Amino acid sequence: MRAIYRFTREENGLEMHRYWSSACPQCPMKTQCTTGDNRRIARWEHESVLEAMQRRLNLQPEAMTLRRCTVEHVFGTLHQQAISTVGSKDVMSYGRCRFVGAFMSMWNASPNEGATSSSESPLKE
Secondary structure, eight states, X not given: OOOEEEEEEEETTEEEEEEXXXXXXXXXXXXXXXXSSSOEEEEETTHHHHHHHHHHHHHOTHHHHHHHHHHHHHHHHHHXXXXXXXXXXXXXXXXXXXXXXXXXXHHHHOOSTTOOOTTSOSOOO
């Protein structure tokens, strides 16, 4: 039996849908599942997207290995450069403006060839 939709409300900035089942009073496993009259279920409005992503990853487990090898290494390198330039380990928790400022100072301090001067922006709108 499917859970019955009851209402939606915002919790901690997330739209949560609330459901509960009317089959609980007759269920022989009720004592193992809930102490209330009905089992109540909270579900984030975008949870189906996360479930679809998890299904794709289950079908292709090597995808996360590839991501770790290609993408996450780049973010780790940027994070370490930002820490050494800005001097704070909290770079990843900066707001957008503060992060862009830190990134720009890191970009301008870069000794690599092809780095732009401070008047040129590496970020295109």
